[in-house]
Amino acid sequence: xFLQQLANALxxxxxxxxxxxxxxxxxxxxxxxxxxxxxxxxxxxFAGLVAVTRLHLGIGAAIFxxxxxxxxxxWLIDLVAVRPLRKRSFHHLAPMIATIGCAMVITSVxxxxxxxxxxxxxxxxxxxxxxxxxxxxxxxxxxxxxAVSFGFMMIIIFLLHKTKWGTAVRAVAENRRTAALLGIPVxxxxxxxxxxxxxxxxxxxxxxGLSFNTLHTFMGVPMxxxxxxxxxxxxxxxxxxxxxxxxxxGFSEIMSVAYLSSDxxxxxxxxxxxxxxxxxxxxxxxxxxxxxx
Amino acid sequence: MRVLDGxxxxxxxxxxxxxxxxxGAGKTTVFNIISGLLPPSNGKVICDGKDITxxxxxxxxxxxxxxxxxxxxxxxxxxxxENVLVGMHRLFSYSPLTLFLDLPRKRRxxxxxxxxxxxxxSLVHLEDKAAWPARNLSYGGQRKLELARALATDPKLxxxxxxxxxxxxxxxxxxxxxxxxxxxxxxxxxVIEHDMKVIMGICGQIAVLNFGKLxxxxxxxxxxxNPLVIEAYLGKEE
Amino acid sequence: xxxxxxxxxxxxxxxxxxxxxxxxLALSIYLTLACGQLSLGNAAFMxxxxxxAAILTMKASAPFGLALAAGGALPALVxxxxxxxxxxxxxxxxxxxxxxxxxxxxxxxxxLSITGGSLGLNGVPAKTELWHLVLVLGVLIYSxxxxxxxxxxxAWEAINEDETAAAVMGIRTTFYKVWAFxxxxxxxxxxxxxxxxxxxxxxxxxxxxxxxxxILTFAILGGTQTFWGPLVGSTILTVLPELLRFMGPYRLAIxxxxxxxxxxxxxxxxxxxxTFKKKADRG
Numbered sequence: 001x002f003l004q005q006l007a008n009a010l011x012x013x014x015x016x017x018x019x020x021x022x023x024x025x026x027x028x029x030x031x032x033x034x035x036x037x038x039x040x041x042x043x044x045x046f047a048g049l050v051a052v053t054r055l056h057l058g059i060g061a062a063i064f065x066x067x068x069x070x071x072x073x074x075w076l077i078d079l080v081a082v083r084p085l086r087k088r089s090f091h092h093l094a095p096m097i098a099t100i101g102c103a104m105v106i107t108s109v110x111x112x113x114x115x116x117x118x119x120x121x122x123x124x125x126x127x128x129x130x131x132x133x134x135x136x137x138x139x140x141x142x143x144x145x146x147a148v149s150f151g152f153m154m155i156i157i158f159l160l161h162k163t164k165w166g167t168a169v170r171a172v173a174e175n176r177r178t179a180a181l182l183g184i185p186v187x188x189x190x191x192x193x194x195x196x197x198x199x200x201x202x203x204x205x206x207x208x209g210l211s212f213n214t215l216h217t218f219m220g221v222p223m224x225x226x227x228x229x230x231x232x233x234x235x236x237x238x239x240x241x242x243x244x245x246x247x248x249x250g251f252s253e254i255m256s257v258a259y260l261s262s263d264x265x266x267x268x269x270x271x272x273x274x275x276x277x278x279x280x281x282x283x284x285x286x287x288x289x290x291x292x293x
Numbered sequence: 294m295r296v297l298d299g300x301x302x303x304x305x306x307x308x309x310x311x312x313x314x315x316x317g318a319g320k321t322t323v324f325n326i327i328s329g330l331l332p333p334s335n336g337k338v339i340c341d342g343k344d345i346t347x348x349x350x351x352x353x354x355x356x357x358x359x360x361x362x363x364x365x366x367x368x369x370x371x372x373x374x375e376n377v378l379v380g381m382h383r384l385f386s387y388s389p390l391t392l393f394l395d396l397p398r399k400r401r402x403x404x405x406x407x408x409x410x411x412x413x414x415s416l417v418h419l420e421d422k423a424a425w426p427a428r429n430l431s432y433g434g435q436r437k438l439e440l441a442r443a444l445a446t447d448p449k450l451x452x453x454x455x456x457x458x459x460x461x462x463x464x465x466x467x468x469x470x471x472x473x474x475x476x477x478x479x480x481x482x483x484v485i486e487h488d489m490k491v492i493m494g495i496c497g498q499i500a501v502l503n504f505g506k507l508x509x510x511x512x513x514x515x516x517x518x519n520p521l522v523i524e525a526y527l528g529k530e531e
Numbered sequence: 532x533x534x535x536x537x538x539x540x541x542x543x544x545x546x547x548x549x550x551x552x553x554x555x556l557a558l559s560i561y562l563t564l565a566c567g568q569l570s571l572g573n574a575a576f577m578x579x580x581x582x583x584a585a586i587l588t589m590k591a592s593a594p595f596g597l598a599l600a601a602g603g604a605l606p607a608l609v610x611x612x613x614x615x616x617x618x619x620x621x622x623x624x625x626x627x628x629x630x631x632x633x634x635x636x637x638x639x640x641x642x643l644s645i646t647g648g649s650l651g652l653n654g655v656p657a658k659t660e661l662w663h664l665v666l667v668l669g670v671l672i673y674s675x676x677x678x679x680x681x682x683x684x685x686a687w688e689a690i691n692e693d694e695t696a697a698a699v700m701g702i703r704t705t706f707y708k709v710w711a712f713x714x715x716x717x718x719x720x721x722x723x724x725x726x727x728x729x730x731x732x733x734x735x736x737x738x739x740x741x742x743x744x745x746i747l748t749f750a751i752l753g754g755t756q757t758f759w760g761p762l763v764g765s766t767i768l769t770v771l772p773e774l775l776r777f778m779g780p781y782r783l784a785i786x787x788x789x790x791x792x793x794x795x796x797x798x799x800x801x802x803x804x805x806t807f808k809k810k811a812d813r814g
Binding site for chain 3: 035080081084085088091093094097098100101102103104105107108109111112221225228229232236264266267270271273274277278
């Protein structure tokens, strides 16, 4: 039973980690907290839905469409809301407020397009085959989710550490001015990061939409909360932290629902978060130490 | 890796002491340790017989150690006068209650200390710009404001970090006079500088650092002719 | 004429009260922003104040003033407990801690029986009158005016500009930051108590992350260089949705667009440090 829950937690946690990864990338590289990431998630889910219901595409293409749509939107948000602020000095929270404005506009547009009701993927869209390994049972969908999520995470980590572009991104994250002096096209890096991080958020969206099979225009809101909590838990701007945090949160949610009661699910998650913050305010991988010169 | 290795020196009260050495020798690190911004891995900082090692920056200030920063850290959005008043923070004593009840004590203190702040600004020839936002000052002016603000803390020891950096010869002359005048009023000064004219011109004692080690200490004459020092600077002297 | 005024008052008095409450909330977050800290817990503090005050008036028949004071004191105490460990670190940690804290509080509200769980508390007595709100806001504004020209205001401003330099000047930075944070929590709590007693019904949904972000938006939009900014911001953002009500579903989009435009073109907020200075003094 425990192993089964562990497997479920892996499936859930991996999507959370994927979402948090995008969120962390933007924070680490662009140094802003994007509160539009929840809407990006929602857009990914709906783009996937449209791909399946209107364009009759298969799951692979649908995920691709979701990522493309979400990525493009993320890139647009950067262009419209964050880039203009880069050109002038501003309060360090101004970009965050700008992303809130974007989120409101996007949500409003989607409400206009889709209304407030819940949507589902077509009933027979995906086979419900389940695979049994020992005492664990996983559906094909869960396996795909785990594979896709971890696949993307590993690709991103590989790109970041083994390619020239990845090094450029890390350089900009480390110190924007120095990176610019070294000839790195900082603005291009920002655009690519926004696109990629949002694409990951969109992927998380469609995968979640497929697992829970309920899509509505506000589905990104609880996800955004979770994303912030995960990033805090894992340490702001740290990729390992985002992944580990996502898995931990998934684990805590599944376990508390399985062994306690679903009422306490959020209480436990956030209680855990709070305790960790009291003991280690910087998060698991965050940089601690008192702020000096 | 050690940034500082076995550095030990004393600053006698009432003197102007110089701390020199090539870039990266660890001079600012010494200041950072003294002001409590960096805890030393071992060693002590003793001020007037009191051990202040590792105490937080505001406690060090309370002990009477004031400092300026190598990269200017004035409060750009506040006026010059306000910058100096911030330096005088610990000299104020009125309570919030006194403030909210608008009791005369608060007005008296503010008036008194504002006058004093004006005097300090005159010492560095900035009194006519007292109401300016600090970011509007020229580079040289900002350096002087750093000095004024540190002075405002009424320190027993004033640590000045590269005050002449980027100044033209006229400004440097004025700065040297100002530091001597400050010392004349009883303040003990320790200066980090690269400009040898300044160091040789005003310091009574000089300590030399290189690669985190103290390589020489003594009077300007002794230091000038010390072969280790000359070697460290590769014979360069401004 | 008298009838018209009475009718207008009847329709809009809640809006006016809400404007004043949001003004208090915006100022509560301003206190922390003014010394360089970001608190995302003020909605939770508001909720704590609301529930405390409401429970005291409803279950213990406490006098209104006492209930409000308790509603302010409890969040302030909690703020001290959270603040002291987290404020020793750099700015973003308080943001994170308050965010996590806010969620924990919201979940607590949802699960405790004394707070009525997800149904909230209904039938909170109508005790708030206009003069209460005006008085509290007035005292707060007076305090802020006095603080600005004092050593405390300068200390906060110094911490905001450069915390390290401020510390070296002898300012006990952690002490000042914790005070600002706790004072903000107190005000948010009192605002919550006042709010509860004219809305008659409170539920955990009102005090979550979304509202915490709204409060932050009030302040940033209005401008955090002076304390008038948050008041302007909160007023605009409270009244605007009402004015835009006729736009129906596009209300959210218009709100978002306005937010976006103001932030991009007035990144330091609507009211800046120079807004009230004469041209000559702008430097």
